[in-house]
Amino acid sequence: MSAKLWAVIRREYLERVRTKGFVIGTVLGPLIMGAMMIVPLLAMRSGSKQLRVAVLDGTGTLRTAVEDALRAARFDDRLRFDVQPGAGGDHGVREAALKKAVLEGGLDGYLELPADAVAKGTASYFGRNVSNRIDLRTMERAVSGVVVGIRLAGAGLDPGKVKDLTRELDLKTIRLSETGEREDQGAAMIFSIILLMILYVSILMWGQMVMTSVIEEKTSRVVEVMASGVSPTTLLAGKLFGVGAAGLTQFLVWSLSLFAFSMAGAGPVLGSVAMPEITPLMLVSFVLFFLLGFLFYASLYAAIGAAVNTVQEAQNLVWPVMLPYILGMVFFTVVLEAPDGALAVTLSMIPGISPLIMFLRIVVLTPPWWQIALSIALLVLAILGVLWASARVYRVGILMYGKKPTFPELVKWVRHV
Amino acid sequence: MNDNAIVLKGIRKAFAGHVAVADLSLEVPRNSVFGLLGPNGAGKTTTLRMVLDILGPDAGTIEILGKPADHAARDRIGYMPEERGLYPRMVLEEQLVFMAAIKGVPRKEAQRRLGPWLERLGLADWRKRKTNELSKGMQQKAQFVATVLHEPDVLIMDEPMTGLDPVGMDVMREVMLDLRRKGATLVLSSHQMEAVEKLCDRVALINRGEKVLDGSVAEVKARHGKNTVVLAYDGDGAFLGSLPGVAKVTDFGQYVEVRLREGTDPQPLLREAVERLRLRRFEIVEPSLHDIFVETVTGHGKEAA
Numbered sequence: 001m002s003a004k005l006w007a008v009i010r011r012e013y014l015e016r017v018r019t020k021g022f023v024i025g026t027v028l029g030p031l032i033m034g035a036m037m038i039v040p041l042l043a044m045r046s047g048s049k050q051l052r053v054a055v056l057d058g059t060g061t062l063r064t065a066v067e068d069a070l071r072a073a074r075f076d077d078r079l080r081f082d083v084q085p086g087a088g089g090d091h092g093v094r095e096a097a098l099k100k101a102v103l104e105g106g107l108d109g110y111l112e113l114p115a116d117a118v119a120k121g122t123a124s125y126f127g128r129n130v131s132n133r134i135d136l137r138t139m140e141r142a143v144s145g146v147v148v149g150i151r152l153a154g155a156g157l158d159p160g161k162v163k164d165l166t167r168e169l170d171l172k173t174i175r176l177s178e179t180g181e182r183e184d185q186g187a188a189m190i191f192s193i194i195l196l197m198i199l200y201v202s203i204l205m206w207g208q209m210v211m212t213s214v215i216e217e218k219t220s221r222v223v224e225v226m227a228s229g230v231s232p233t234t235l236l237a238g239k240l241f242g243v244g245a246a247g248l249t250q251f252l253v254w255s256l257s258l259f260a261f262s263m264a265g266a267g268p269v270l271g272s273v274a275m276p277e278i279t280p281l282m283l284v285s286f287v288l289f290f291l292l293g294f295l296f297y298a299s300l301y302a303a304i305g306a307a308v309n310t311v312q313e314a315q316n317l318v319w320p321v322m323l324p325y326i327l328g329m330v331f332f333t334v335v336l337e338a339p340d341g342a343l344a345v346t347l348s349m350i351p352g353i354s355p356l357i358m359f360l361r362i363v364v365l366t367p368p369w370w371q372i373a374l375s376i377a378l379l380v381l382a383i384l385g386v387l388w389a390s391a392r393v394y395r396v397g398i399l400m401y402g403k404k405p406t407f408p409e410l411v412k413w414v415r416h417v
Numbered sequence: 418m419n420d421n422a423i424v425l426k427g428i429r430k431a432f433a434g435h436v437a438v439a440d441l442s443l444e445v446p447r448n449s450v451f452g453l454l455g456p457n458g459a460g461k462t463t464t465l466r467m468v469l470d471i472l473g474p475d476a477g478t479i480e481i482l483g484k485p486a487d488h489a490a491r492d493r494i495g496y497m498p499e500e501r502g503l504y505p506r507m508v509l510e511e512q513l514v515f516m517a518a519i520k521g522v523p524r525k526e527a528q529r530r531l532g533p534w535l536e537r538l539g540l541a542d543w544r545k546r547k548t549n550e551l552s553k554g555m556q557q558k559a560q561f562v563a564t565v566l567h568e569p570d571v572l573i574m575d576e577p578m579t580g581l582d583p584v585g586m587d588v589m590r591e592v593m594l595d596l597r598r599k600g601a602t603l604v605l606s607s608h609q610m611e612a613v614e615k616l617c618d619r620v621a622l623i624n625r626g627e628k629v630l631d632g633s634v635a636e637v638k639a640r641h642g643k644n645t646v647v648l649a650y651d652g653d654g655a656f657l658g659s660l661p662g663v664a665k666v667t668d669f670g671q672y673v674e675v676r677l678r679e680g681t682d683p684q685p686l687l688r689e690a691v692e693r694l695r696l697r698r699f700e701i702v703e704p705s706l707h708d709i710f711v712e713t714v715t716g717h718g719k720e721a722a
Contacts, residue, residue, distance in 0.1 A: 003518070003521065003523075004518065004519050004521065007515060007518035007519055011504075011507075011511075011515050014511075015504075015507070217504075220502050220503065220505055221498070221500035221501065222502030222503055222504055223502065224471070224498040224500060225496065225497075225498060225502050225503075225516065225560075225563065226519065227469075227471045228469045228471060228491060228494070228496040228498070229491070229492070229516070229519035229520050231488065399466075399471065399472075
């Protein structure tokens, strides 16, 4: 009996693992994940190149102060602006010259201060690239520092004092965990979303693979030969374990490369940027919630596959099953904002979506152990229930051809036998 | 030691109100070739599925090799379903070894047995090829290897000859008879009686889920008497149908088959024919299973109606 189960598991496993898609996905997965993590970080820093800018001053008084402020402006401990004098001349001539310089590439952009810049608090930046949000934010802060300073001085305050008093807050975010503290530069957010997406897609993909394989066995009629050797339960179990093991293989490769990545640090690539921290708990729950989520949905998918004749027919039945899953995903922003809130905690207990939500909570904070345990326990119970019902539908369905059963008929299949 | 490979006692199976098999009892002697015959929808496949424990009967008992049918018993059976099925993307060798494994044969052992079978059925060159690269006929043969690789005591084949060319049929027939010589029991199910009648020792005819007759082929034929005459002639034979004692005339083109009523002497027919036609052939033959079947079923149908 168990030798037969092994034979089925082995077949299912090898059939998945030997495909080109699997090999490519397993190898390219970590590379893409790595790129997805590094590229935003790199983009955030947008290289170390300073922006070459000039100031077109319409007020006639602010130029030196603004130029100095820009020269001194820093982001992430780096000077951001290379301030150039630009051509001389009266306002119109200078404006034309700066425009020309920008278009010809001599300058990255220029800042225009209108005559009423102080009173109205407006300024314009003209550049070829205006999507560099971080540099523009830095510029905005520097210029408004100058403008605010002049206004305050105009109200009779000492410019030196003003500078001290209006110093902005530099907020650093540090993630606390058992293993120590680490400065986090926004990468954790991107990282947790990426992990969540991988989990979401993988559970769907591998679950769907079980359905396709059940349908294929029906279409190729091989299922009757199989049924003459093994019981439907063994066949279903072998399929779930075999396909699950293939998914797990891919997942382990991914997690281990993530781990190696985080251990080695991406120093050589990123310089001072700290990689988001990957804790063993995160890795373990990544794999565990994949497995549990897979078993839950793959059982449902197997039942659907057994009930229909073609993949097209399956779509109508897949919908109601997948809806809660997709809806669960919609809540991820809520969970990110308040990972310990009542909504997040509740959602992380609901079996169909707990693999996603509980995992996300574990990534952004460490929930109490009892919550993790309860979530897993509920999920395991749900899996057993779904498996039980699916095995019954499967047993009847695999030898049924022709008309697709209605939902009441499916219920009858579950209750019968 | 029981003499029967398979014994069915009063088995019954209904699907959603439709009775597929009604109170069917059969005995398949060991080491025989048994024909389970009947038209499409007669309940043959359902019966076989119950023997293999793929379906459970609603009532009745099934014994295989002297023991109640269970999972262990079915490892001793090789089953070739009517709808052939192989995994399309599997390499032939892997596929067949796997099929043996789900019947309880260790991989090494299955690999060892595989060579001679592939050789014998002309599949040796295809051992490492994917199943979907094989032609239909070769897939049929591969399916057969999958059925026998675990060396079953009982072979159950649903429509064994469909899809085979004449050469393939000969190979198949030879292999089947060889298996019987080695002690196996074969159950052949078919609606094409001519294809299997020559192979069978015993037959059972079923219709609408019920057995209409069974016995050895000789018995069945003897029971229906030698009341079929084959004639070949030149001339107009239209009058044959209206002669006394003639039940039915079937024109096959090259010859005409005349069925006589029970107890009719064929001599008057011969005299009449000699007088009115240029006879090339006049032969009293046994009725074919096909005729017996049609006759029984239509008669049976009338009784039932």
